[in-house]
Amino acid sequence: MSVVENGDMDVDDDGLTVGRTAESVGISVRTLHHWDAIGLVTPAERTWSDYRVYSASDIARIQQVLMYRELGLSLSEVRTLLDDPDADVVEQLDVQRALLSERIDRLRHMVAAVDQMKEAHMSENRLTAQQQADILGDDWDPAWEDEARQNWGETPEWEQSETIKNRMTADDWKRVKEENDTFEADLASAMAAGVAPGSEEANALAERHRASIGQWFDISHRKQVCIARMYVQDPRFQEHYDKRAAGLAAWLTAIVDENARARGIDPDTATWE
Incomplete structure (x- = not known):
């Protein structure tokens, strides 16, 4: 067996010195010395000049x-x-996995918060609530944003929608307004034509409705059902849709429910998930 006395060089074909071991695993020599002193990783072999020699099994333990x-x-x-x-x-x-999962969730929220702050600082086009209202029309009340923040401000969906809104220009908001007006007109026309909830045409409209919400945050069919409930439970939503066509709020809720039912979801028991 060939041996050298330098503690920072290879010793032989069967082991590594402290220096080379530390280098190979990415920790300090001092750490290895400490682990040796407390009996955590103690190399079994030493050279004739008393240098530690770490075997393959020692490195595996490290x-x-x-x-x-x-x-x-x-x-x-x-x-x-x-x-x-x-x-x-x-x-x-299992305990450590649970702790890591919690840490990952916290880090994800921190990343989302940083992204939101970054977008806010980088964007020179973010419209105020009043400017949004001026574009969206008389039906939009700027106070609704404060109400939404109170109800949903701690949710991932709110963070996602705020990140998107931070990027939007006045032209983007005008496009949203035009697309929404066109969609609501199509809804009213379909209801007047007698399109039945659960029909192929009604389901296609329900999917357009889900896509319109999906431009703000990720939305499942269950979440869509929960949102559509508000159209008949909140007088403000009902007034908005029924102003365009009497009964439209209830009909829109019905087509969303039936579209979800066709996908194996019971709209009566659907929850936000």
Whole structure:
């Protein structure tokens, strides 16, 4: 066996010195010394000049330690998992998985918040609530935005819609207004023509309705049903649609419900998910 005394060089074909081991796994020599001192990772082999030699099994143990540390376990917890034959590894990993999932959710919300702040600072075209109302017409009350923020301001859907609105120009809002007016006119025409909820034509209109909401945030058929309920439960929504055609609010709710039912969803029990 060929041996060299330099602690930062390869020792032989069967092991690595502290320096080379630290370099290969991406940690410091001081960390390896500490783990050796507390008995967490103690290399079994040494050179004749007493240099530590880390074998393949030692390096595999180091990798396990690093994995558990990344999961948030303390060194004492890691040592228990590695050395105690009665340790419940699966239970400990389940706990760490739950903690990681919570951390991921928090980070996602933070990323969304940063994106929203970035869009707000970068955009010079964000319209005020009053400017939006001027474009959307007399039916729009700027106070509704404050009400919506109070009800939905902590939800992912609100964050998503705010990010989109931050990018919108006055021309974008005019396009939204025109598309909405055209769609509501098509709804009124279909109802007047006797289009029945659940028919192919009615289902196509229900999908157009879902797409119009989907430009603001991700929306499932269940969420669409929950939104459509407000058209007959909130007098303001009902007045808006019935002003265009008497009974339109109830008919729109009905076509949304029947479209969802055709997809295996019970509109009577649908929840926001």
